[in-house]
Amino acid sequence: MPQDKKKNPRPKAETPKGFRDYFGAEVTERKQMLDRIAEVYHLHGFEPLETSAVETVEALGKFLPDVDRPNAGVFAWQEEDVPGGGRGDWMALRYDLTAPLARVAAQYRNDLPSPYRRYAMGPVWRNEKPGPGRFRQFYQCDADTVGSASVAADAEICAMLANALEAAGIERGDYLVRINNRKVLNGVLEAAEVRADQADDVLRQIDKFDKVGEDGVRQLLTTGRTDDSGAEIEGVGLSDQQAQPVLAFLTSKGADNAATLANLRAAVGGSVIGGEGVDELAQIADLLASLGVGEDRAVIDPSIVRGLGYYTGPVFEAELTFEILDEKGRKRQFGSVAGGGRYDGLVERFTGQKVPATGLSIGVDRLLAALRAKGLTGGDAAGPVVVTVMDRDRMGDYQAMAAELRAAGIRAEVYLGNPKNFGNQLKYADKRAAPIAIIQGGDEAERGVVQIKDLILGAKLASEVSHEEWKSQPAQTEVAREGLVNAVREMLARW
Amino acid sequence: MPQDKKKNPRPKAETPKGFRDYFGAEVTERKQMLDRIAEVYHLHGFEPLETSAVETVEALGKFLPDVDRPNAGVFAWQEEDVPGGGRGDWMALRYDLTAPLARVAAQYRNDLPSPYRRYAMGPVWRNEKPGPGRFRQFYQCDADTVGSASVAADAEICAMLANALEAAGIERGDYLVRINNRKVLNGVLEAAEVRADQADDVLRQIDKFDKVGEDGVRQLLTTGRTDDSGAEIEGVGLSDQQAQPVLAFLTSKGADNAATLANLRAAVGGSVIGGEGVDELAQIADLLASLGVGEDRAVIDPSIVRGLGYYTGPVFEAELTFEILDEKGRKRQFGSVAGGGRYDGLVERFTGQKVPATGLSIGVDRLLAALRAKGLTGGDAAGPVVVTVMDRDRMGDYQAMAAELRAAGIRAEVYLGNPKNFGNQLKYADKRAAPIAIIQGGDEAERGVVQIKDLILGAKLASEVSHEEWKSQPAQTEVAREGLVNAVREMLARW
Structure with missing residues (x-):
């Protein structure tokens, strides 16, 4: 790690590219959200698991999603040479929370309860090009049930997701968990007699349904289509009859679960795997009803296709259904904040x-952004009451005031910078978002009183009234020293 | 990152050497402790800061304590080559929370309030040889005030440390914050007319005070000493007169702060820096009294020498004063769990x-171990109520029971493994530390009742009574289905 000490005597004080710092409310708002979600997971019988940030590259494996190059996309390094010869192991920072779960499930398979319900929350790292709002370290929040083949496990996870979103602060009606099944899609491909080498092409066209509609997909699946720019797009080459089950699948969402399931059953025709998939969805729908989760919260929806490739059975996605304004002031749906499904390959490696x-x-980060957009996070993260220092020699008196306030549960601190310039003390209180400043000069001390300045009211008055009015009703009151705590408590209760 | 795929087709499921996983209560107990400490920090006006795990090696600097080799002791790697030529930056995992604070304090110096009070909690990484109980990733929990030269800041931190220990669960009387001042030691060396090239030697001998006592140190400072094994140890070469202030310093702890301060003032003689140090300690003692922190919680104690080299002013250490049994069953003092002090070099680089x-x-980890040793952590981390599955087709009924229990705030889950063997279900409940199992077979369902099995009482009876007695008072009761939640609540309240 050579550093040219002479050319560059002072290091740059910079966050590494693609990384960022989180200050104050940014930390506590996320923590509060994750705490609430963890409580829901715990209530459902899930146990926390905290693995370390570092894994061997060997254990991590090469299944970072969407990356073709092996081991690209992770931060990795080789351990120092082993004493006695030989090169050290390659180590890497985890890129998600599933790979460490796979390692744990294999390593402790004889000791863990089976099924093993676990949740994990923490940072993961991606060695990717950073972009706006795209960082190389970010949080994930996962819950998995390992070792259960029952769809009851899937239904439970869907219900838990709905409960977690509500616990985080998203109101019922503002989200929807949409559930599909990879097996149904397989059944549809089987019913359509799609050849194995056509399957990927068909899936790609299905993904365009939102953009080009039913007729568009029909053209793409069969003979091809001319797009808006006039370009000819080649078709997959299915017959109209083959395209029929696929289009039936894409348009199978009915008015309720019963209608959707009936449509899906028709779409898969005689396919055994497809029938199994529809049966599983029907069971999940029943179990959700038993769990008290109505179709307004979690619903069967065949349009959930994204990421199906990774999964082997039920899949689901949670979407926030309210609109927010984007950076250009246009209304748009908030969109997906969570997803998941059933997979088999976890421990097999x-x-x-x-x-x-x-x-x-x-x-x-997306869920937190949604809560912020709805004004649902902790809010303005109240600063401390600031006890100002009028007389450097009476620091003990000021510290005693702060200690009294804290003993009453009120966040408080003494100004600890250079007290000479009182204006700086008030600027500091402003920067801390302090609701109240306490002032006691020599005169006040002699008379046994303190001044309590309401900084929130002060700011309000300053912005709303003229200077003269402001002077005539200053947001400052004098109280007896022994009444300090009560007076502060009352002033805080105003807001 | 080459992996020989042919020789080793299956990766090893292993935590990397020196790293470990934390399960269930290990996670929640630490979280609970840190949450309580964070609440105290917040109450004192400190703001959370969360920096990322990764820093540039340049920003981290080379001040990993106790390591002579530059950049040894950290996990580091070089970024990929920069497009257009040039090698990438060296990056590393942070080895403590102070180096990132230094970077942040410099990077945001125009935006942060000054003084800046911040706390940080999180993992740090050390590339060191792992040993028993010594891991390469572990948690730190720091609080610092940056930009205040006032000893009021030091006093506040000492008081906050005492409050934090009590919030974590350590009772008053079971801990002591001991405070010293680097300047006093400098004053003593000045009063003793120790040459600059002798200072390190003198500090080394001072550190042996606990082991060899006053006479031993006197010999080591002057002409040398014969140790227990008969080996001759060379002395530093001070005169008896020179050794006098050092010995006075080492034996200056009096019955209370006033006595200790008087002794220290005598020990530093006419040294200006020493006098300043004693004045600072006197102010800290006064401020602690103002803050309501008595000498039973935080006290001036010149025997705190450890780590003085790093600091420039007041230093302190929190010690737990109760005895625990070590691995060989011998009583010993628990010892130090926290420390800190004043330093100047933070942003200067x-x-x-x-x-x-x-x-x-x-x-x-040490504080958590102390809480565990005293039985002060969350305890046995109650498992969920387990609803067993007697009839695979009535999964909805079982899920509804679990949902009802959760709605009442009771942790509950349905058994999701293969339900065929009921014994396995009870073994599972045992592994989960479930307090209660719910059982409803077809017969019970018809009669509209459920069986509630008290697993804690069951285990108790099984260990205490004979098999016949056990059979005659089984820890299992039958209640009407609609009375399930109340019956479970009552049974849980027993324990």
């Missing part, structure tokens, strides 16, 4: 055995 | 300006 698992992942 | 700072660091 390590042990050779398939272990059924299902899980969910909440997009921490 | 970056900006060239000295910025006064003072801070504390709590040894998270």
